[in-house]
Amino acid sequence: MAVQWFPGHMTKAKKDFEKNLKYNDLVIEVVDARLPRSSENPMLNQIIKNRAKPHLKLLNKSDIADEKVTQQWINFFQKETTISALAVSAKNKKNKVDIKKACMKLVPHRGTSIKPVRAIIIGIPNVGKSSLINLLTQKKIAKTGDVPAVTQMQQRIIVDNDFVLTDTPGLMWHKIESEVQGNYLAASNIIGINAYDETEAALYLLDCLKENYSQSLMDRYELDATIINQPSEDIIEAIAIKKHMLLKGNNPDLRKSAVIILQDYRSQKIGRISLEFPEK
Structure with missing residues (x-):
């Protein structure tokens, strides 16, 4: 993307x-x-x-x-x-x-x-x-x-x-080529909502949280280590089920779960988070 x-x-x-x-x-x-x-x-x-x-x-x-x-x-x-x-x-x-x-x-x-x-x-x-x-x-x-x-x-x-x-006005450059960069900007509410997919942004955010802030992630959503070690798609689904965010037929509402994760990151409910590290 x-x-x-x-x-x-x-x-x-x-x-x-x-x-x-x-x-x-x-x-x-x-x-x-x-x-x-x-x-x-x-x-x-x-x-x-x-x-x-x-x-x-x-x-x-x-x-x-x-x-x-x-x-x-x-x-x-x-x-x-x-x-x-x-x-x-x-x-x-x-x-x-x-x-x-x-x-x-x-x-x-x-x-x-x-x-x-x-x-x-x-x-x-x-x-x-x-x-x-x-x-x-x-x-x-x-x-x-x-x-x-x-x-x-x-x-x-x-x-x-x-x-x-x-x-000066806030100035973007014409095209953000890196998927990671684009989704970090999206997760942090820096680019307009029409320019990104919320579920995709939440997946990239979870990838970072799993690697660097796993305990904060587990504490916020009452998850155990076995779930944290799963792909981020499974974590979004697990959070939807845990928080009773369900569609018809009791299917997990993945988009709503993704939006909640983004909102929790932006409001520091997961904790003080950095997405980028100098050594990386």
């Missing part, structure tokens, strides 16, 4: 990003801490690399990701790349200071009222970029929502007298 989800306004947004990049000192990229690789935009990263701009990657939603794995990602970016990385949560007001300090460190020649830091902030839809902007400004400047593609226009935002942001 190659996921294709590229709303028309994103073509214009990509061109606007390229145009405005030269007027900014650095790039702040927001990714989902649960899947830092799958939630970054390779199309934009290549543009940033070509322009040789300082690059700060914010691993947002770190409060719902596996804390140990998030720290592994921070170490990875700092040791293996030229990208600075910081774990943040839009719910943590203290992170405003952390983000500003990280930016000032990257552009030490800026950061006064005369020469404020000028940062352009990017991220694919629904990684929490708008919520972070509201955190930085301490106001509800940017629209937020739990569906992708809320922001559709670039806007200049004065955070403080020494810090200015250029906001």
Whole structure:
């Protein structure tokens, strides 16, 4: 399954990003801490690399990701790349200071009222970029929502007298070739509902949970180890039966079971989960 989800306004947004990049000192990229690789935009990263701009990657939603794995990602970016990385949560007001300090460190020649830091902030839809902007400004400047593609226009935002942001729409690339990547994005509610199959996304999610969070999976759905060791299709069926999600003829409702699994992951009812690991 190659996921294709590229709303028309994103073509214009990509061109606007390229145009405005030269007027900014650095790039702040927001990714989902649960899947830092799958939630970054390779199309934009290549543009940033070509322009040789300082690059700060914010691993947002770190409060719902596996804390140990998030720290592994921070170490990875700092040791293996030229990208600075910081774990943040839009719910943590203290992170405003952390983000500003990280930016000032990257552009030490800026950061006064005369020469404020000028940062352009990017991220694919629904990684929490708008919520972070509201955190930085301490106001509800940017629209937020739990569906992708809320922001559709670039806007200049004065955070403080020494810090200015250029906001951009959530930008996807044209085609997600990897099945794993596409389904991780789907499971994490980052791409639109019409672009994926819920049962397929739940199967990929279960594959990860079985391998890395088997005890959390067993605890949430009262499953035993013999079921956990079965194919993910059997686990979806077992959960449907356990939760009495049945169709006519007492057949398990596999789609409803899949939707419940996705919802439980998104609402942290299974626990703090990371889907991607640096060593893999």
